[in-house]
Amino acid sequence: MTSHSHIDRPLYITVFLNGFISLLELFFGLISNSLALISDAAHNLTDFLAVFLALISRIAGRKPPTLKHTYGFRRLEIFAAFFNGLLLFAIMAILLKESIFRLFNPVKPPSQTIVIVVGIAAFFVNFISVIVLNPHKKEDVNIKIAFIHLLQDAFVSVVVIISAFLYNFSFGKYVDPIATILISILVLKSAILILYETVLTLLEGVPPNIDIMEIINFVGQNYPQISIHHIHIWQNGPNEILLTAHIHFKENCRTDEIEMVFADLKEKFEKQWKINHITFEPEFNGCGESETISKGISKGTKF
Ligand SMILES: [Zn+2]
Numbered sequence: 165m166t167s168h169s170h171i172d173r174p175l176y177i178t179v180f181l182n183g184f185i186s187l188l189e190l191f192f193g194l195i196s197n198s199l200a201l202i203s204d205a206a207h208n209l210t211d212f213l214a215v216f217l218a219l220i221s222r223i224a225g226r227k228p229p230t231l232k233h234t235y236g237f238r239r240l241e242i243f244a245a246f247f248n249g250l251l252l253f254a255i256m257a258i259l260l261k262e263s264i265f266r267l268f269n270p271v272k273p274p275s276q277t278i279v280i281v282v283g284i285a286a287f288f289v290n291f292i293s294v295i296v297l298n299p300h301k302k303e304d305v306n307i308k309i310a311f312i313h314l315l316q317d318a319f320v321s322v323v324v325i326i327s328a329f330l331y332n333f334s335f336g337k338y339v340d341p342i343a344t345i346l347i348s349i350l351v352l353k354s355a356i357l358i359l360y361e362t363v364l365t366l367l368e369g370v371p372p373n374i375d376i377m378e379i380i381n382f383v384g385q386n387y388p389q390i391s392i393h394h395i396h397i398w399q400n401g402p403n404e405i406l407l408t409a410h411i412h413f414k415e416n417c418r419t420d421e422i423e424m425v426f427a428d429l430k431e432k433f434e435k436q437w438k439i440n441h442i443t444f445e446p447e448f449n450g451c452g453e454s455e456t457i458s459k460g461i462s463k464g465t466k467f
């Protein structure tokens with residue numbers, strides 16, 4: 165098992181910075197009546213939550229598997245991300261509705277000075293977070309996602325700052341709602357993506373980068389002595405993809421030969437599809453099934 169604890173420090177820093185800036189933005193957003201600031205605050209707040217939950221579930225995920233939880237606690241991370249995606253979606257939907265309402269019932273533009281100053285502060289927080297995470301982004305897929313995300317956040321802050329400079333034009337009272345609509349659409353998009361990916365994992369879907377037919381063709385082309393059926397592929401969390409399958413040997417062979425084929429298959433599957441938790445069931449006479457995907461489980465009869 166590789167230790168990732170040295171990554172925790174930069175994560176803590178970004179958690180603290182994001183938490184601090186979102187409270188600041190929320191406070192001044194409410195004072196100045198700027199929906200754009202409030203939406204950036206809400207979004208930074210869920211970022212804060214996301215990293216915070218990721219930290220907690222990382223710590224929990226490091227707990228070794230037990231007799232009661234044989235996979236350990238990797239799913240906590242997925243569950244936390246799902247919860248956060250829901251929250252993000254709800255907040256952004258409310259802000260989108262509110263900003264569309266304001267488009268038709270415009271109010272006086274917010275205080276320019278407040279929005280610019282707080283916007284610049286938010287920009288720098290995201291910018292610093294990006295710099296802090298940059299050296300670690302190749303080590304962990306979550307860090308990489310956070311990195312790309314914070315880069316997008318810095319862009320959102322730029323939208324807020326630019327919008328404030330447009331308040332004095334004749335269309336000034338529409339600028340804040342329009343900026344909010346832009347921001348909430350952008351953030352809603354990432355919320356939907358988070359929800360889609362976490363639900364896929366919770367429903368034990370095949371990870372998006374894997375095509376079962378490709379695996380079957382690979383086995384068919386490279387291992388003429390066997391065939392594969394009754395396949396299950398799912399993931400517990402980031403970096404843990406599981407596979408179980410029946411392997412039918414066309415001619416009877418010794419146990420050590422079976423072991424060699426299995427070891428070879430596992431190595432190739434891990435290399436090509438990052439499947440790293442594999443269980444095979446060897447067959448010679450066959451189990452009476454040959455379908456790629458067993459229909460048995462839904463009937464609750466075959467395992
Ligand atoms: Zn964000």
Ligand SMILES: [Zn+2]
Pocket residue numbers: 393394410447450451452453
């Ligand atoms: Zn079988």
